[in-house]
Amino acid sequence: MEKTCIDALPLTMNSSEKQETVCIFGTGDFGRSLGLKMLQCGYSVVFGSRNPQKTTLLPSGAEVLSYSEAAKKSGIIIIAIHREHYDFLTELTEVLNGKILVDISNNLKINQYPESNAEYLAHLVPGAHVVKAFNTISAWALQSGALDASRQVFVCGNDSKAKQRVMDIVRNLGLTPMDQGSLMAAKEIEKYPLQLFPMWRFPFYLSAVLCVFLFFYCVIRDVIYPYVYEKKDNTFRMAISIPNRIFPITALTLLALVYLPGVIAAILQLYRGTKYRRFPDWLDHWMLCRKQLGLVALGFAFLHVLYTLVIPIRYYVRWRLGNLTVTQVNLFLYIFFCS
Numbered sequence: 001m002e003k004t005c006i007d008a009l010p011l012t013m014n015s016s017e018k019q020e021t022v023c024i025f026g027t028g029d030f031g032r033s034l035g036l037k038m039l040q041c042g043y044s045v046v047f048g049s050r051n052p053q054k055t056t057l058l059p060s061g062a063e064v065l066s067y068s069e070a071a072k073k074s075g076i077i078i079i080a081i082h083r084e085h086y087d088f089l090t091e092l093t094e095v096l097n098g099k100i101l102v103d104i105s106n107n108l109k110i111n112q113y114p115e116s117n118a119e120y121l122a123h124l125v126p127g128a129h130v131v132k133a134f135n136t137i138s139a140w141a142l143q144s145g146a147l148d149a150s151r152q153v154f155v156c157g158n159d160s161k162a163k164q165r166v167m168d169i170v171r172n173l174g175l176t177p178m179d180q181g182s183l184m185a186a187k188e189i190e191k192y193p194l195q196l197f198p199m200w201r202f203p204f205y206l207s208a209v210l211c212v213f214l215f216f217y218c219v220i221r222d223v224i225y226p227y228v229y230e231k232k233d234n235t236f237r238m239a240i241s242i243p244n245r246i247f248p249i250t251a252l253t254l255l256a257l258v259y260l261p262g263v264i265a266a267i268l269q270l271y272r273g274t275k276y277r278r279f280p281d282w283l284d285h286w287m288l289c290r291k292q293l294g295l296v297a298l299g300f301a302f303l304h305v306l307y308t309l310v311i312p313i314r315y316y317v318r319w320r321l322g323n324l325t326v327t328q329v330n331l332f333l334y335i336f337f338c339s
């Protein structure tokens, strides 16, 4: 049976073909979005819910039953529930025995729990075949069709038949399954959605340290030194001209750090005589956050442009103000002496 749904349009199914029924536990955001997508792709969908009567906003065409009733309808159950609420599944172990449970859950933090959510689920329902999938796809993207950049669905599980069936569903939804191996890979897969932010951390800390260091260096050179040796007060420079010196230096340093790891990696590969070996972790991480480093560098370059444009305006205003005071003094003297 080969059917693919790239667009959000139902494909006409061969009437002799029996629609595969998929069960979804949980009628939240994700459950609803995935259910709608599956209906559009020709599956029949049964939802499991705590209050089958009260649920609203469900895609039309889907059936809603209690959790245990819904589980009986299908061999594949997608668990669209947060991990914290999994414990009630232990009461359903009998119904869930031998079924494929798809864990799609994510956590809020990396290493929030000692074991991955999928392994936890497998532990709660030992008789079921747990497969991890869909966790990197957002409910919003499923609905809006904004999946172009992220059609990849990472799948892992211990039972290869179960995994194949889930991968078939993924394919039929117009997404690309990526087999990641056994359920042990779930821990890694659950990290993906959380990994956007850590890539920014290093560039931010680095640029903060650079800025602070350069600021003190410039203050010592341009303010404290002239004050001590020439008794000149240069403190006004701390507002604009010193920052405007720091920004381009930081931007150029960060830009250099964008290109440096590539060079180091190339040297390392030449030295090792192969490109098929893993880089050390620090280099790996450094290579991965090049984009973020580059964007922060761009930010600093932009600030430099802004400040550079501001300086002539400031001089002009000061000149205008100076002129104004001179005219006022003249006027005052004129009035004073002529009266």
Ligand SMILES: NC(=O)C1=CN([C@@H]2O[C@H](COP(=O)(O)OP(=O)(O)OC[C@H]3O[C@@H](n4cnc5c(N)ncnc54)[C@H](OP(=O)(O)O)[C@@H]3O)[C@@H](O)[C@H]2O)C=CC1
Binding pocket: 025, 026, 027, 028, 029, 030, 031, 048, 049, 050, 051, 055, 079, 080, 081, 082, 083, 085, 104, 105, 106, 107, 134, 135, 136, 137, 138, 139, 140
């Ligand atoms: N939203 C997203 O974009 C994505 C979500 N996910 C994952 O999908 C799962 C569900 O997320 P989402 O749909 O956003 O969450 P919601 O809070 O919108 O929905 C969770 C559903 O879980 C069911 N549920 C069962 N038991 C309980 C309980 N004790 N307390 C509260 N709810 C319960 C409820 O359904 P009912 O009332 O019918 O029983 C509820 O609607 C999560 O594990 C999340 O990590 C993964 C990728 C993306």
Ligand SMILES: [Cu+2]
Binding pocket: 248, 304
């Ligand atoms: Cu410049």
